[in-house]
Amino acid sequence: MAAWAALVLVIWRHYWPMGFARRVSTPARSKWRAWGYRRKWAAVTTIADLAPWYRGRIILPVLVKVTSTRYVDRVHVRLVSGQCASDFIHSVTVDVSGKLIDDPEAELRVHMARQ
Numbered sequence: 001m002a003a004w005a006a007l008v009l010v011i012w013r014h015y016w017p018m019g020f021a022r023r024v025s026t027p028a029r030s031k032w033r034a035w036g037y038r039r040k041w042a043a044v045t046t047i048a049d050l051a052p053w054y055r056g057r058i059i060l061p062v063l064v065k066v067t068s069t070r071y072v073d074r075v076h077v078r079l080v081s082g083q084c085a086s087d088f089i090h091s092v093t094v095d096v097s098g099k100l101i102d103d104p105e106a107e108l109r110v111h112m113a114r115q
Helices: 002-015 017-047
Strands: 062-068 073-078
Touching: 002 017, 017 062, 017 073
Parallel strands: none
Antiparallel strands: 062 073
């Protein structure tokens, strides 16, 4: 049974690559990368000063959704009460090791570079 499923996926990818990308590879890539972001989310937001302190506790922005393509990861974040979009204007690029990389052409979203 597993062999038949693998064969169907290989044929689908070969003959209809756009449909395969839309239905299989992009959602799988997004879920895999979302797992990676969630695993390091607390450390990265704290290092980037995107997690404010309130009454002696760190309040983390909520990671809502991760959408990935072959080249870009788009990370959707729900801001903490009291934060505004201008806090995120100076976006940061963070490699997988957690090292911050300056991004002079910042937009209103946080970019996290892949390895």
